[in-house]
Every structure is written in C-alpha cells, then in structure tokens.
Amino acid sequence: xxxxxxxxxxxxxxxxxxxxxxxxxxxxxxxxxxxxxxxxxxxxxxxxxxxxxxxxxxxxxxxxxxxxxxxxxxxxxxxxxxxxxxxxxxxxxxxxxxxxxxxxxxxxxxxxxxxxxxxxxxxxxxxxxxxxxxxxxxxxxxxxxxxxxxxxxxxxxxxxxxxxxxxxxxxxxxxxxxxxxxxxxxxxxxxxxxxxxxxxxxxxxxxxxxxxxxxxxxxxxxxxxxxxxxxxxxxxxxxxxxxxxxxx
Amino acid sequence: xxxxxxxxxxxxxxxxxxxxxxxxxxxxxxxxxxxxxxxxxxxxxxxxxxxxxxxxxxxxxxxxxxxxxxxxxxxxxxxxxxxxxxxxxxxxxxxxxxxxxxxxxxxxxxxxxxxxxxxxxxxxxxxxxxxxxxxxxxxxxxxxxxxxxxxxxxxxxxxxxxxxxxxxxxxxxxxxxxxxxxxxxxxxxxxxxxxxxxxxxxxxxxxxxxxxxxxxxxxxxxxxxxxxxxxxxxxx
Numbered sequence: 495x496x497x498x499x500x501x502x503x504x505x506x507x508x509x510x511x512x513x514x515x516x517x518x519x520x521x522x523x524x525x526x527x528x529x530x531x532x533x534x535x536x537x538x539x540x541x542x543x544x545x546x547x548x549x550x551x552x553x554x555x556x557x558x559x560x561x562x563x564x565x566x567x568x569x570x571x572x573x574x575x576x577x578x579x580x581x582x583x584x585x586x587x588x589x590x591x592x593x594x595x596x597x598x599x600x601x602x603x604x605x606x607x608x609x610x611x612x613x614x615x616x617x618x619x620x621x622x623x624x625x626x627x628x629x630x631x632x633x634x635x636x637x638x639x640x641x642x643x644x645x646x647x648x649x650x651x652x653x654x655x656x657x658x659x660x661x662x663x664x665x666x667x668x669x670x671x672x673x674x675x676x677x678x679x680x681x682x683x684x685x686x687x688x689x690x691x692x693x694x695x696x697x698x699x700x701x702x703x704x705x706x707x708x709x710x711x712x713x714x715x716x717x718x719x720x721x722x723x724x725x726x727x728x729x730x731x732x733x734x735x736x737x738x739x740x741x742x
Numbered sequence: 743x744x745x746x747x748x749x750x751x752x753x754x755x756x757x758x759x760x761x762x763x764x765x766x767x768x769x770x771x772x773x774x775x776x777x778x779x780x781x782x783x784x785x786x787x788x789x790x791x792x793x794x795x796x797x798x799x800x801x802x803x804x805x806x807x808x809x810x811x812x813x814x815x816x817x818x819x820x821x822x823x824x825x826x827x828x829x830x831x832x833x834x835x836x837x838x839x840x841x842x843x844x845x846x847x848x849x850x851x852x853x854x855x856x857x858x859x860x861x862x863x864x865x866x867x868x869x870x871x872x873x874x875x876x877x878x879x880x881x882x883x884x885x886x887x888x889x890x891x892x893x894x895x896x897x898x899x900x901x902x903x904x905x906x907x908x909x910x911x912x913x914x915x916x917x918x919x920x921x922x923x924x925x926x927x928x929x930x931x932x933x934x935x936x937x938x939x940x941x942x943x944x945x946x947x948x949x950x951x952x953x954x955x956x957x958x959x960x961x962x963x964x965x966x967x968x969x970x971x972x973x974x975x976x977x978x
Contacts, residue, residue, distance in 0.1 A: 577971075629925045629928055632921070632924070632925040633925050635921065636921045636922045636925065639918055639921055639922075640908060640909070640918065640922060643909070643912045643913055643914060643915075643918050644912060648978075649975055649976070649978060652975045652978075653908050653972065653975050653976075656904070656908060656968060656971055656972050656975065657904075657908060657922060659968075660901075660904055660926065660968055661925075661926070663964075664925075664926050664929070667929045667957075668925075668928050668929055671928065671929035671932040671933060671953075672928070672932065674932075674936075675932040675936055
C-alpha cells in the first residue's frame, strides 16, 4: 500500500487548494445537518414535562458548549505540533480556530443564561460549569489578544502556542477547582450534575446539531486558514498565480 | 559569572549553580531598589484596606470575605510586580546574555523566579496575619491563611513568569499580561481562599493546603521550562 505523505500537506501552498475543496463539503454538511437538527429540535421533539418549551435551547447550547472545549483541545494540539515540528501551517490552524472557539464559548454562555432565566429564575449563577466556561472564554480572548499584540507572525505563532499549551494543562484544573469551590459554597441549590433522562428524539436532535456545529467549525476554520495563508504568503510566487488573486 | 561549565546541554551539575547565580544577582538588584519593593507592598496593604470602606465594617461579613480579599490583593500585587522579572533585563540586553550563558536557561529563570517570590510573595504572606486581624479572621484562620499564602504565592510567581516572558516588549504589555495570567491564577485563588473557608466550615484545611502544595510542585517543575521557551521566543 502506498503510504500517504502527510507532511506534503503541511506546506501552505499544497494545503491551500485542498482546503478550498473541503470547505463546500463541510459547510454543506453543516447546513444540511443544522436544518435537520432544527427541524427535529423545534418540530418533532416533545415538550419537556418539567421545563416546558424552554429546554429546546439545549439544541444549540449543548453542541456549542461541547465545541467550545473541543476546539480548545484541537487548538492546543495544533500548537503542540507547531512547536514540535516547527510547521507554519499548524500554527495557522491554531490561529484560525481561536475566534471560532471564542464564538462557541460565547454562544454557550449566552444561551445558557437565557435558559437559566425561566428554569432557575436567574440569568447567572456561579455554577461550576458556567464559571469554568467563562474562564475558558477569557483564555480564548487571551490567546487572540496576544496574537494581535505581536507584529512578527512567527513570534506570534510560537508565543500563542506556548500560551495555548499552558492553558490546556490548566483547563481541567480550573474545572475541578471551580467544581469543588462551588460545592463548598453553594450546596445543591442548582443541580446540573444529575443528567435528566432524555427522550430519544431529543438526544438525536442534539447529536445532529453537535455534528452540524463540528462541521461548521471545520468549514469556517478552513476558510479562515486560507485567508491567513494568503495574507502571510503574499510575497510568494504561487499566491500570485492563483486565479482568485489574479482576478481581483 | 563564576567559572561556568563548558557544555550547555542538560548539564545536571550546572543547574544548582545557575539557580544560585541568578537568585543572588536578582536579590542584589532588588535590594538595591528597596523603595520599589516597599511601594508594591504598600499597594497590597492599600487595596486590602479599601474593601471594608467599599462594603461594610460588619465583623461577620468581613471575616467571611477577608481571606478572599487578601488573596485577590495578593494576585494583583504579584501581577503588578511581574514586569520586573524580565523587562529591565530585556531592555538593556542582559536577558540575551543570560540566554547565551552556558548555564541552562530554565535554571537561571528558576533563580529569577525565586528571587521574585522572596521580594514580593513572601512579604505579602508575612503581612497577611496583620491584615487578617483587621478582617476579624480568627487565630487558626490566620495561621491557615498565612500557610496558604506561603504555598500559593510561589505558584503566582511561577505562572506569572510565563506570562511576563510572553509579553516581553509588547505594546499594552501590562494589561495584556493581566488578561493572560489572571485566568490561570483562578485555581490558586480558589484553593487558597478556600483553605480559610474550610476551617470556618469545620472541615480543616488539609485538602486545600495539599492541593496548593501539589500545584506548587507541578508549577515548579513545569513553569521554568515554559518560561524559558517563552524567553527564547521573545529574543528571536
């Protein structure tokens, strides 16, 4: 079996057209899945007997919350590759993922507080998950701010990689510290940990929406990484050969 | 610099001399500008004194929030003093010479971090019983508060060194440093301030102090390497 040389695609020039071909597939699947997920979530899934219609926000809340944590891990993995192999493209992928991760975190927080108002009677509780999600948002914003503060792209790559890795080690510590702090302070006025039994259609809808969020994140990250490649490689000859560059 | 060993790569024998040299140098520099250290300590005292004025002089409430206030002030004092770790050395080129020296860079940075803690974290921890008294913290609570600060403030210096190195020579370095480092300080804050809370709740502070100790060990092993990597990135 012929072995595929993965390092071939670590060159921005080789990856740029591949990413361009992948975007419609991931973007299209995300759109189709989101349409199905919304249809199941808003149309088919039954009303929850405890929470009424308010629970339907989980179809957007849970997928974005999952993605917010997952994207941070992926970003840290790209950062580790960037530091370990000194590959430029890995750092560009990490850079492309950060805004999407921050967006997912923000949406998860926003929808969570919208759900909390009718269900818990408050927009914000210092619940362990909400608090660690908030700190995750700060971590994302820190990485983005550090990137923006450094003019030299290569230095920014490596500095952000170090920060992402330190953050990734800290994320589980932050989560557990907040969790223990919360149990000490609050008692169990708000019980999120006991997962409610979910109807099968609700679970299906949620999983489909999770895949939609995942594919959306991939598509938008690829889109962004193409823009980053064009910006960083603007001096390279192959960029000027591109049809889209010539025509503009 | 005293006779440095010839090989730069992972010479175990050069680690301790490296730590010692950097510690002695930074301590000497810090003690020559004592006024600056005094100002930082005063900042801590003033921040702590502002909280009762802003909230309430009621003793029960003060005792509840006292440890948290002291910890937040310790975090801010640490943050304020972090630029001192590398900024001056970076500005006059000393940091480049330090990075070129035959001693392992993480060892030299460990020495600098230790010096930073001795001149900022340690005084903050030693002042804590006095300030705790103002907040009506009881005797055992004072002891635990001081112990927690003694264990926790070195972590602040260790993590802070990474952020200080990452933001070397950047625009808006100070506020950027706060954004990078304060979220990483959260576990230290929670376990540290939680130690006194557990004592008040009758649980004992062992769990919190053990976690702080564990965090200190992990940070002491890992942070100098991360900070060294960040310094090399900044010097490129």
